[in-house]
Amino acid sequence: MQPDDPDAFAEIRTAVARLCAQFPATYWRQMDRDAAYPTAFVQALTQAGYLAALIPEAYGGAGLSLSAAAAILEEIQRAGANGAACHAQMYIMGSLLRHGSEAQKAQYLPQIASGALRLQAFGVTEPGSGTDTTSITTFAEKRGDHYVVNGQKVWTSRAEHSDLMLLLARTTPKDKVAKRTDGLSVFIVDMKQALAGGMTIRPIRTMMNHSTTEVFFDNVRVPAENLIGEEGKGFRYILSGMNAERILIASECIGDAKWFITKATDYANERRVFGRQIGQNQGIQFPIARAYAQMRAAELMVKHAASLFEAGRDCGAEANMAKMLAAEASWAAAEACVQTHGGFGFAEEYDIERKFREARLYQVAPISTNLILSHLAEHVLGLPRSY
Numbered sequence: 001m002q003p004d005d006p007d008a009f010a011e012i013r014t015a016v017a018r019l020c021a022q023f024p025a026t027y028w029r030q031m032d033r034d035a036a037y038p039t040a041f042v043q044a045l046t047q048a049g050y051l052a053a054l055i056p057e058a059y060g061g062a063g064l065s066l067s068a069a070a071a072i073l074e075e076i077q078r079a080g081a082n083g084a085a086c087h088a089q090m091y092i093m094g095s096l097l098r099h100g101s102e103a104q105k106a107q108y109l110p111q112i113a114s115g116a117l118r119l120q121a122f123g124v125t126e127p128g129s130g131t132d133t134t135s136i137t138t139f140a141e142k143r144g145d146h147y148v149v150n151g152q153k154v155w156t157s158r159a160e161h162s163d164l165m166l167l168l169a170r171t172t173p174k175d176k177v178a179k180r181t182d183g184l185s186v187f188i189v190d191m192k193q194a195l196a197g198g199m200t201i202r203p204i205r206t207m208m209n210h211s212t213t214e215v216f217f218d219n220v221r222v223p224a225e226n227l228i229g230e231e232g233k234g235f236r237y238i239l240s241g242m243n244a245e246r247i248l249i250a251s252e253c254i255g256d257a258k259w260f261i262t263k264a265t266d267y268a269n270e271r272r273v274f275g276r277q278i279g280q281n282q283g284i285q286f287p288i289a290r291a292y293a294q295m296r297a298a299e300l301m302v303k304h305a306a307s308l309f310e311a312g313r314d315c316g317a318e319a320n321m322a323k324m325l326a327a328e329a330s331w332a333a334a335e336a337c338v339q340t341h342g343g344f345g346f347a348e349e350y351d352i353e354r355k356f357r358e359a360r361l362y363q364v365a366p367i368s369t370n371l372i373l374s375h376l377a378e379h380v381l382g383l384p385r386s387y
């Protein structure tokens with residue numbers, strides 16, 4: 001594959017690739033087989049400061065740009081590793097950083113940056129509401145100096161491997177607010193305290209190793225001082241972090257696409273059938289070349305969205321398009337890679353089937369393609385709202 005365009009993050013990319021090389025394919029195969037959390041990998045990334053990339057230096061982080069954070073996640077995926085074990089730490093702390101009080105930031109951010117506290121869990125999705133976030137029913141009722149939380153979350157990834165959870169809950173019932181986006185609030189939940197006081201975590205087995213769970217709240221007390229920003233404004237706080245999330249996930253998909261394309265190209269050059277390299281057949285070349293073109297186009301959109309984000313400009317459409325195009329490119333590359341490998345694409349020791357399962361997620365989560373298309377149709381093209 002062609003080298004990347006020279007960019008400002010060559011050093012970061014090399015250093016991340018070097019770190020990932022300490023966690024070879026055999027490590028990821030074992031994690032996948034055991035459905036285990038890659039603790040050693042996450043600790044190594046934390047100690048090297050990569051998960052604190054977006055935390056300002058004043059709070060002990062690296063204070064890097066979103067593009068730098070994107071380069072880190074892309075290289076993790078490109079190395080064949082699975083950044084899903086820890087990517088959320090990069091973006092969910094944004095709600096705390098942008099909307100938390102000075103006391104909250106001083107309390108949590110330096111500890112998150114040092115690795116003393118893990119903020120990996122993000123409790124938004126619920127079984128009854130799905131994508132319709134404003135219909136969540138988990139409720140936090142204010143009682144004096146604390147809130148009492150009741151309800152259920154689903155797909156709360158990494159909940160068992162996190163010290164803190166960023167929780168979105170209703171604080172005013174939906175039928176008592178002027179706008180359905182009002183009346184939702186964001187809290188920092190101390191997982192240890194909550195587990196001792198009514199919270200239950202139940203793992204969900206999934207087709208890829210993702211450490212995802214469902215979480216039940218039964219009269220869980222959360223101190224009022226753990227409310228982020230103003231009560232009732234939480235939906236806006238979560239939305240304000242979405243563009244960064246989309247751009248970072250898109251970068252992971254670009255890394256996945258590059259991994260699949262390299263793997264497919266190497267094998268197409270090496271494997272001989274009918275006395276010649278399979279890569280000599282256009283039926284093998286073209287899907288890989290097409291996936292490469294899709295990946296490069298998506299990569300341009302990711303970079304464009306990141307540059308708009310960094311300039312403080314509106315990038316909602318671009319961040320969403322980047323996420324959709326990159327997820328589609330990684331899937332096209334995954335398909336081409338399996339097909340190029342023939343039967344060996346299905347063998348565990350080639351790692352393709354594992355990455356194939358992992359890559360599929362990003363057309364569904366953290367937002368599914370249909371919702372991105374609806375956003376573009378409504379907000380960019382001016383078509384009627386479809387839901």
Ligand SMILES: Cc1cc2nc3c(=O)[nH]c(=O)nc-3n(C[C@H](O)[C@H](O)[C@H](O)COP(=O)(O)OP(=O)(O)OC[C@H]3O[C@@H](n4cnc5c(N)ncnc54)[C@H](O)[C@@H]3O)c2cc1C
Pocket residue numbers: 121122123124125129130131132154155156157158206210212361364365366367368369370371374386387
């Ligand atoms: C492995 C995994 C990890 C996850 N991690 C987290 C996490 O850490 N925290 C968290 O809060 N959530 C998490 N999620 C949840 C994820 O964000 C949701 O699965 C995703 O947003 C889709 O929501 P849903 O599954 O409820 O699908 P639904 O909302 O039930 O939708 C089902 C299908 O219908 C389509 N659809 C729904 N409404 C419309 C419409 N109006 N127009 C067109 N199509 C529509 C959707 O696009 C989708 O294809 C995770 C999910 C998975 C699978």
